[in-house]
Amino acid sequence: MSSTVIEIIRQKGDGTEFAGRAAYEHPLIVRLCHWVNAVSLFVMVGSGLQIFRAFPSFGAKIPQKDLLHWPKAFAIGGWLGGALQWHLTFMWIYIATGLIYLGYEIFTGNYKQLLFTHRDFPGVWPMVKHYFFFGPKPEQHEPYNPLQKQAYTTVIVLGLLSVLTGLAVWKPVQFSWLAWLMGGFHWARLWHFLVMWAMLAFVFGHLVMVLLHGWNNFVSMLTGWKRDPEY
Amino acid sequence: MDLQKPSSAPVGKTENVEMAAGEGKARPGPAEVAAATPEPASERQREGDPKKISANSEAAFARLSRRELLKVAPVVLLGVFAVPSLQESLLKRGLGFSDWASKQLFRRGHLAPTFEDSDLTPIEKFPINDYDVDDPGVILENWRLTVSGAVQRPGEYKLAQIQALPRIRQNTRHVCVEGWDVIGRFGGARLSDFLNVIGADTSARFITVGCADDYYESLDMATALHPQTLLCYEMYDQPLTREHGAPLRLNVPTKVGYKQAKYLTDLKVTNILDKVGYWEDQGYSEFYGL
Numbered sequence: 192m193s194s195t196v197i198e199i200i201r202q203k204g205d206g207t208e209f210a211g212r213a214a215y216e217h218p219l220i221v222r223l224c225h226w227v228n229a230v231s232l233f234v235m236v237g238s239g240l241q242i243f244r245a246f247p248s249f250g251a252k253i254p255q256k257d258l259l260h261w262p263k264a265f266a267i268g269g270w271l272g273g274a275l276q277w278h279l280t281f282m283w284i285y286i287a288t289g290l291i292y293l294g295y296e297i298f299t300g301n302y303k304q305l306l307f308t309h310r311d312f313p314g315v316w317p318m319v320k321h322y323f324f325f326g327p328k329p330e331q332h333e334p335y336n337p338l339q340k341q342a343y344t345t346v347i348v349l350g351l352l353s354v355l356t357g358l359a360v361w362k363p364v365q366f367s368w369l370a371w372l373m374g375g376f377h378w379a380r381l382w383h384f385l386v387m388w389a390m391l392a393f394v395f396g397h398l399v400m401v402l403l404h405g406w407n408n409f410v411s412m413l414t415g416w417k418r419d420p421e422y
Numbered sequence: 423m424d425l426q427k428p429s430s431a432p433v434g435k436t437e438n439v440e441m442a443a444g445e446g447k448a449r450p451g452p453a454e455v456a457a458a459t460p461e462p463a464s465e466r467q468r469e470g471d472p473k474k475i476s477a478n479s480e481a482a483f484a485r486l487s488r489r490e491l492l493k494v495a496p497v498v499l500l501g502v503f504a505v506p507s508l509q510e511s512l513l514k515r516g517l518g519f520s521d522w523a524s525k526q527l528f529r530r531g532h533l534a535p536t537f538e539d540s541d542l543t544p545i546e547k548f549p550i551n552d553y554d555v556d557d558p559g560v561i562l563e564n565w566r567l568t569v570s571g572a573v574q575r576p577g578e579y580k581l582a583q584i585q586a587l588p589r590i591r592q593n594t595r596h597v598c599v600e601g602w603d604v605i606g607r608f609g610g611a612r613l614s615d616f617l618n619v620i621g622a623d624t625s626a627r628f629i630t631v632g633c634a635d636d637y638y639e640s641l642d643m644a645t646a647l648h649p650q651t652l653l654c655y656e657m658y659d660q661p662l663t664r665e666h667g668a669p670l671r672l673n674v675p676t677k678v679g680y681k682q683a684k685y686l687t688d689l690k691v692t693n694i695l696d697k698v699g700y701w702e703d704q705g706y707s708e709f710y711g712l
């Protein structure tokens with residue numbers, strides 16, 4: 192569970208001086224899964240919106256009342272058939288990276304540093320105050336703060352829901368029990384759509400935090416090593 | 423090469439990042455390093471992680487970072503999907519894999535959900551989808567279904583011969599590839615019963631149908647033999663109207679809408695598909711089982 196921390200020195204005159212620390216935060220499997228999943232999520236959302244364009248409604252076909260007109264420029268696939276090819280290809284990559292990541296986290300026990308539990312409740316409000324109301328930064332003793340844990344736990348749940356709602360839309364007969372749980376095919380399609388927006392909300396927050404936390408933090412998802420960690 | 427700590431940090435057991443000979447900076451001697459590290463070893467390091475790495479100079483750390491960066495480089499292989507000349511065949515393979523998985527998921531005995539009469543979409547709100555014309559002008563009195571292929575009794579069949587088979591009525595969901603769905607009431611003969619009548623070789627792989635409007639479709643044999651797959655001549659207990667495919671259409675609740683061909687004129691049992699279906703041949707899923 193504990194990450195490797197190293198200390199870096201630099202040459203000074205005839206001797207050396209302490210130059211900083213670096214923590215190995217993200218194992219290779221996690222980094223690979225993160226980036227492949229990021230690409231596949233991008234394709235799934237883009238092609239999903241193109242599929243949605245074929246019937247941009249969750250009501251009746253007759254009369255059809257469109258919910259919104261999503262611009263074609265912000266979609267992938269060009270036409271319904273093309274978008275389905277992208278969606279039904281990348282869903283396997285999306286599912287595979289999700290399963291490999293989850294399996295790895297469970298097998299190594301690493302999930303414990305990310306899983307939001309009841310012990311994290313007291314720390315949520317101080318973090319919210321810090322992030323949104325300029326409150327003091329709470330002391331941090333572990334790699335992830337309670338709000339991060341909440342976000343990363345939620346997005347895993349959303350990932351699972353995106354697959355389950357997707358399966359219900361793709362196979363409402365073979366997985367009729369799944370579709371039934373969601374209120375039938377019609378509702379499963381709506382849930383699938385809503386889960387996508389929830390994931391996009393996460394991605395937005397995630398990207399904002401990446402920008403706020405600077406270069407070292409971003410690099411750590413590429414090299415695994417985070418220069419000068421806060422803890 | 424680890425930082426020597428005044429305390430007993432596990433120096434000797436660490437895996438060092440090799441410094442290339444002749445690299446810019448001279449290696450600091452152990453004493454110098456010790457002098458240069460006023461901080462105590464971090465808690466985590468003292469815990470004794472078995473897999474410790476040391477990169478004790480900026481250059482060594484940069485090298486370590488580059489090496490780790492290279493390890494995630496294979497992600498750029500996903501870029502092959504952006505190469506125009508490869509994209510089409512890759513996506514075709516992806517869709518083919520999904521179709522293969524769909525075939526594995528299909529269970530012949532698993533029935534599509536059926537619904538109460540009160541759940542039905544009124545027939546006037548049951549969409550009429552054509553690729554060409556609402557009414558291809560079938561002369562109903564002269565209509566025959568031409569049967570060919572791997573069957574013992576090929577030839578022309580009248581509607582009455584199909585209607586003589588046990589009539590099945592079912593309220594099932596009709597799902598369009600576009601995403602909309604309606605619940606309709608369908609009546610007709612089981613395709614499996616008709617295959618029996620014509621003496622079809624059910625070890626053949628496919629059923630293909632041709633239509634009066636030149637639409638064409640195909641079904642895998644497992645789906646053709648499914649108990650809810652109908653040669654449908656009724657909707658909402660009335661003979662099929664022209665726009666819904668009179669006099670005979672397919673009703674396949676385990677398949678997406680474009681498989682439910684209307685205005686049937688030909689039926690063939692075959693092992694080879696030279697074409698799959700009107701939409702499939704433009705890039706849609708060949709199996710598309712629900």
